[in-house]
Amino acid sequence: MIKQSILKNIIFLIFTVIILNQKIHAENINFTKEQIETIKKIDSLYNNNKTLKSKFTQIDTNGEKLNGFMILSRPFNARVEYFNSDTIIISNKNTITIQDKLTHNKSYIPMNATPLNFIIGDQISLLDESKIKIVNYQEIDNNIIITIVSSKFYNLGTLTMIFDKSNNLLKEWIILNGKNTNRIIFNNPEISNKNLLSSFFNVHRIKNIDFNSI
Numbered sequence: 001m002i003k004q005s006i007l008k009n010i011i012f013l014i015f016t017v018i019i020l021n022q023k024i025h026a027e028n029i030n031f032t033k034e035q036i037e038t039i040k041k042i043d044s045l046y047n048n049n050k051t052l053k054s055k056f057t058q059i060d061t062n063g064e065k066l067n068g069f070m071i072l073s074r075p076f077n078a079r080v081e082y083f084n085s086d087t088i089i090i091s092n093k094n095t096i097t098i099q100d101k102l103t104h105n106k107s108y109i110p111m112n113a114t115p116l117n118f119i120i121g122d123q124i125s126l127l128d129e130s131k132i133k134i135v136n137y138q139e140i141d142n143n144i145i146i147t148i149v150s151s152k153f154y155n156l157g158t159l160t161m162i163f164d165k166s167n168n169l170l171k172e173w174i175i176l177n178g179k180n181t182n183r184i185i186f187n188n189p190e191i192s193n194k195n196l197l198s199s200f201f202n203v204h205r206i207k208n209i210d211f212n213s214i
Contacts, residue, residue, distance in 0.1 A: 029137055038144060039126050039134075042168045046124050050074040051196060052170070053214055054189035061180050069211045070184075075122045076111065077201040079209075090203045091120070097203045106203070118150070119159075142166060 031039070046052075052072045059065050068082035078096075080089040086101045091111060098107040118124075118132050126134060129151055135158065136147035144163040157177035164171050169189055175182040200209060 029134060031137065035137060035139075036127070038139075039137075039146070042144070042146075042163060043124050043126055045168045046191070049191040049193050051194050052189055052191050053211070054186040055211070056187060057185045059183045059185070061182070070186075071196070071200065071214065072120050073196050073201070074120050074124075076120055077196075078120055079200055090201055092201060092203075099203060118148070136160070139165065143171070144168070 050073060053070070055067070055069045057065055057067050066082050067084070068080060071077075071079045076091060076093040078089070078091040081087075086103075088099050088101055090097050090099070094111055096109040096111055098109075099105070126132065126146065126148065131151055132148045133151050134146055134148055136145065138145040142165045144165050145160065146163070147158050147160040149158050157175060160174040160176070161170060162172040162174075163169065169191070171186055171189075173184050175184075194214075196214065
């Protein structure tokens with residue numbers, strides 16, 4: 001069985017729909033020319049490198065920590081594993097599956113019920129307001145901070161991404177749903193244009209992988 005505390009963190013990690021206590025008020029931001037160029041550079045970096053892998057620390061509202069690794073491979077493939085849990089998360093174009101590797105019990109969430117498809121879809125375009133809307137943009141010290149919401153479904157909550165200004169690599173993301181927050185801190189993320197084996201993302205044939213060999 002998947003422990004309830006683990007499942008709670010997983011649900012926030014993959015942006016399960018939780019109705020917000022308050023609607024997000026998405027005001028228009030008047031970006032400067034320099035800010036638009038910065039956002040386009042971030043888009044370009046990730047569109048030209050379809051795979052991201054990283055170890056991470058996940059911290060929830062109560063301060064509970066989980067460590068694991070994540071592999072994102074566009075389009076639509078993701079794999080998340082925790083070091084001290086038998087839980088694995090795998091996504092494809094239509095479904096996010098949460099599975100216990102020992103019992104093989106599964107839970108399912110439709111991909112289109114989450115904003116994850118905006119991050120690992122065919123193309124990333126943070127300025128495409130038909131899909132997402134930037135509600136906050138800041139440059140603080142060596143950080144670029146961008147908060148987005150779905151253009152159609154504000155009740156999905158907000159996703160704040162923190163990028164390293166020196167190389168545009170993703171350092172953290174913070175998910176806010178109502179009073180609940182979930183923070184992911186990436187540890188030396190790596191991006192590449194490497195083609196990964198489809199078996200990494202096959203929920204029916206879970207294969208153990210060595211993170212360091214990918």
